[in-house]
Amino acid sequence: MFVDSHCHLDRLKQSPEELAETLAFARKRGVEHFLCVAVSVKEYDDMLATVKDFPDVSVSCGVHPLHQDDACSYDELLEKAQRDEVVAVGETGLDYFYSPESKSVQLTSFVDHIKVANETGKPLIIHTRDAREDTIALLKEHKAEHTIGVLHCFTESLEMAQAAIEMGFYVSISGIVTFNSADELREVVKAIPLEKLLIETDSPWLAPVPHRGKQNQPGYVVEVAEFIANLKGVSVAELARQTTENFYRLFSLAKHA
Ligand SMILES: [Zn+2]
């Protein structure tokens, strides 16, 4: 059985009935759990309302580095992140590729999230793009090794992956690994130990081959899994078993199916 460790079910632009069908399709393909990741604390309650009737969907709480227009105070973040239903803090992190101009607010927000993770004991979901040194330096400086977390939709260097893994972090791979242009990422994925790997769709974005151009959906995590299994020379069943076990080890508050 598979887990989609990172999706944005509230961004799928679907009616409640369509979302129920999307999840039913994924379950039929063997996906047993979905982690619906927040990008805005202000929209957190709406996101929760979208998914609360599905017992196999967990939620996180946080502000995406590229959503700093929705920035919130440390206290607001802490108040929501410590709620019982929240299994992780994020997504947070640093993205200097798409928004170098918002660097200083991104840094403040990222540090707040690390502190909230340590305060609540809930793991971090980290988005990192073109900000390798600052990401690792801040995680070390603010002692993120206590709560650890995941570098999601990873597209950076093996060196960065190894630095994070040394701190106890996991690395999550999306459908980008199936893209023609992703030769470097494929080399990185081959070198990451199976015990440290998660898989995700990041729906509704980044649909894997052969679904490129369509809206992505959690059921397509199967294509991501098949591709990585092939790349690493293990069976799809083994890849699924290990990444699912890793998921529940990291997100221990997520309800096991
Ligand atoms: Zn992200």
Ligand SMILES: [Zn+2]
């Ligand atoms: Zn995301």
